[in-house]
Amino acid sequence: EQLELQRKPITQDTQSGSYKASWQVELIFAVGGWTLNDHISGVECYNPLDHEWKVLGPISRHRCGVGVAPLHDFIYAVGGYDGTTCLSSVERYDPTTQEWSRDVVPLSEGKRDMGLAELGGYLYCVGGRDGMVCLSTLERYDPRGNRWCRMAPMTCHRTGLGVAVLDSYLYAIGGSDGRSPLYSVERYSPEEDAWSPCPPLGTRRENFGCATLQGKIYALGGRDDLTELCSAERFDPVANEWSPMMPMKSKRNKVKAAAANGYLLAIGGFDGVTHVTTVEAFDLDANKWR
Template identity: 45%
Template sequence: MFRHGPEEKALRSSRVTAAQLQEVGRGSDTRAGRVATGFPSNETGSESRETYGLAAGHVHCATSLGLEEFFRAALEQPECRHTMLKERKGGSPRRRGRLLPKDVSNNKMFMVGGWTRDDPSCRVEQFCPEYNEWRAAARMVNGRGKVAVASLDGRIYAAGGADHVRCYSSVERYDPETDSWSTDVAPLSSPRSGVSLVAMDGYLYAIGGHDGITAMNTVERYDPQMNTWSKQRAMLSRRSGAAAAVLGGHLYVMGGNDGEVALDSVERYSPADGTWSKCAHMLSPREDAGCAVYLGRIYVAGGKDELNLKLCGAERFDPDAARWTPVKRMRSKRDDTSLVVFNGALMAVGGSDGVTTLKTIEAYCHETNEWRHFGSMKRKHPGGRVAALCRNDAGVM
């Protein structure tokens, strides 16, 4: 039986209803930002009653005790148990007796590459929601610092990067079904460290970077069917360590370093006519910042400025208003961090505060405009990058 005590009281006070469980049980669409799952504990591990949004903020559960406790408590309520069993029709995942929302346990978040103490790392760590823990995944074939990662068609691509001597042009691909990396992907046309990699319209775009001599403005596109890279129109500015995101049929590239100084400029690529145009500048110059699209806005957080100072500030871009607005600062300074939308939540993963490499993760609540502690990875991954693999409604990655 579920344990009794203060945690149970906190759970019962959360008013878990059948309607809430039905909404959660329908699964998640992280690209639309629909359902946020995962109920993080606070940093001290004590009970707290925080409010987290479900279904883009329309359904709430005032608990932070974890998925397992949440669903066990719900099972003790007859109306919720009936809803959960009903929603299991079609096969919601069950792991070691744990009943979880449909499809949530199939989503995975991966931290890829970076540096060890002395050398580029080939380590990969994955977050498994069904066990609420990070586990080791298959290592890359090559260690890669300053690597770029992106997911496409249910696989993760790792492109470019560097060691202490040279930059890489090679690309690797991870298959979650076999938990293995392959190197049969065509290489970039030139070596790049600090390159940006994004998926758009079934292609991968490799943007900017540094070739070991200078920052680059070149762009190339990967066709997975043909296994070829083709050059696209070059950017207006040279950018290494830039943030990149796809929104509204356009590719946005923000900040980075032009070889001399961190940038606050932004440009947008239109694949329809192959042209770049200038956009509103960010509020702060940033390079090596985290970037993600969340609820129809582009969020950029962390990085370092033109004085090489590590940043905890964040901002977001509204494409309708064509302007940037400030977001509540993160709890920690995070240079070289990754922003990722995972199970409907916007998370800042890892990075460096200027003193140490961080294992911690923060989650952003758009309703309260606050960042909250969301746990930690098992290892530090300086210079590593995060990608998520999420199943769609058809059960396909």
């Protein structure tokens, strides 16, 4: 399944009773995915204030390897795989009406296991695979014109990659070129419509969790050439380097990462034997996983 965050205004009574305060809470959306027997269309939302998952209306198509990202108060579910075909269709969730719509134009081609992120009011769909080969393509969605357009491709084919936005750049991290997991990292400048190389990961990773928190990019788990990983590392743009951090308690391939309310979350995954249903939270101040 894919996870995404959305900041939502919440009004909560304080202990004084009558006074109300409003703040932003980060909600986590889990969209689609797969079980041992099937690809699914289920959608859930996690609210960290009450520590509960809420089941939302399902997407219209079963989708695993789907790209999910927020844009202008909507949640977009892009592409994926329905068990037979790589999809080009796109669905959009409106939290106000709590409904999914399919009025978004499709991608130029069906793809799965891509990266999806919002930057500068656009959605960027990065890499993935079309069922036959790994892709280096970059597509940008403009919600004002409801259209996708091709931008400069990456220098490397990548599927199962991590994507992150930091300092107005779009980072494409690791993944696989169809032969083996990758160390390499590159970043995209929307102003120049060009990619440039960045310092490589310390460990080859594909299908790992990726998130930004407090000005750094985090890469969690995934898989290297041989096995599932519990290791983690982070990129500091000031030092311009990746450095190892405390490993997670469990190995997690296909883990999803999210930064919510000051914590870095590692959600689900596969440890090589069974599907992991637990969530680990990394406390930056204590430098440990809970």
